[in-house]
Amino acid sequence: MAATTEAVIVRAPAKINLELRVGPVREDGYHELATVFHAVALFDDLTARATAPGAGVSITVDGIQADEVPTDSSNLAVKAAELLAAHIGLESADVAFELRKGIPVAGGMAGGSADAAAALVACDALWHAGLDRETLHELAAQLGSDVPFSLLGGTAIGGGRGEVLTPVLARGEYTWVIALADHGLSTPGVYGKIDAMRAAGEVAQPTPVPEIDDELMAALRAGDAEGLGRTLHNELQPAALALAPHLEKALEIGRKVGALGGIVSGSGPTTVFLARDSSQALDLAVALTASGAAVDVRRATGPVPGARLVESIRG
Structure with missing residues (x-):
């Protein structure tokens, strides 16, 4: 019998904005942005474990400011798991997350977005969904403006509300x-x-x-x-x-x-x-x-x- 995937660990980085230009408010309530995202080596690590059918999503958190991270359905990692499960036709998003925070909470460094991106990558692997990066990007954009960049990393120009990305060929470290x-x-x-x-x-x-x-x-x-x-x-x-x-x-x-x-x-x-x-x-x-x-x-x-x-x- 083939081995099943019991757990996966995904690492996602913090971001900083090297430049952030903020346009007027759009009709949808968002601001038009022009920004340069830059991923830095400050990470959240997300472990995703398979659970019994119907168990749903759970999440525990440790690391910096762990007590400030919600562990209910408002957590972006939980939302990401539920969104991906619905997309691939699962009746229930059955996964237990263990999140270790290294990115500050509510610090302007996209910590929640990093967790959502990590959850998408983790659940895709755990459930053997095999989604391509374009599909993951589309799901990420539904979760938040910074989530697509948390998937991409590197350095990139962000347009729209931040979700329209163009990678930048940047030299050096x-x-x-x-x-x-x-x-x-x-x-x-x-x-x-x-x-x-x-x-x-x-x-x-x-x-x-x-x-x-x-x-x-x-x-x-x-x-x-x-x-x-x-x-x-x-x-x-x-x-x-x-x-x-x-x-x-x-x-x-x-x-x-x-x-x-x-x-x-x-x-x-x-x-x-x-x-x-x-x-x-x-x-x-x-x-x-x-x-x-x-x-x-x-x-x-x-x-x-x-x-x-x-x-x-x-x-």
């Missing part, structure tokens, strides 16, 4: 310092704040069709870390700083230590800094920690691949 805050920010709340600030004339009005900076793309093509540092940009940053003013302290420390660039990641509150090398990354990490500007600091390189199977356990 970059060293990042990631400063974690002591609380999360609501992504809808940050978008709502930037809309309010624009309406009040506190920040510039949005470009109707946002576009990526040519200088940033040239830096990526050339593997020019200094050029990339100069062109990091996030149009949500004023809103994140308005909602969490203490984040400016971390950005100021990055400037003082001489980081090539520093930025709020996505909707925040995580801040990320591009370091010249591993030595400067250590200096940045020490300064951010000693100042109290961050509750935790991680160092990571990028780009790295998207969600991928790292182990399959057969019975």
Whole structure:
């Protein structure tokens, strides 16, 4: 009798936005985006185990901020399993997830999206669905704007609401310092704040069709870390700083230590800094920690691949 797959382990990376341009609100309630996604070596690991028919989906969580991760049907990994099961015609999504968090929760680094992408890859393997990447991408887009990139990884331009991806041929490896805050920010709340600030004339009005900076793309093509540092940009940053003013302290420390660039990641509150090398990354990490500007600091390189199977356990 052929061995069955009892469990699989999938690893999915965090993302940062090297650039994030936010257009006006669309008719569907989303904002038109132009962004450059970059996957970094900060990971969530998802173990998926086969369960008895009719058992449904369960999830347990450990790792950083584990107590802040929902374990009910609102969890994106649970939604991903149920969506894939429905797509392939299963009566019940029968799987037990064990999630180990390494990506901050509500930190603007797509931790929930990484988990959803991991769940799609895991359940596809566990249930021997054999779905191609295009189909997985389509399912990912139904789950959230960042989920398709969590599948893809690397460096990519995101259009639409972020789900329309074009891979970028970027040279080199970059060293990042990631400063974690002591609380999360609501992504809808940050978008709502930037809309309010624009309406009040506190920040510039949005470009109707946002576009990526040519200088940033040239830096990526050339593997020019200094050029990339100069062109990091996030149009949500004023809103994140308005909602969490203490984040400016971390950005100021990055400037003082001489980081090539520093930025709020996505909707925040995580801040990320591009370091010249591993030595400067250590200096940045020490300064951010000693100042109290961050509750935790991680160092990571990028780009790295998207969600991928790292182990399959057969019975």
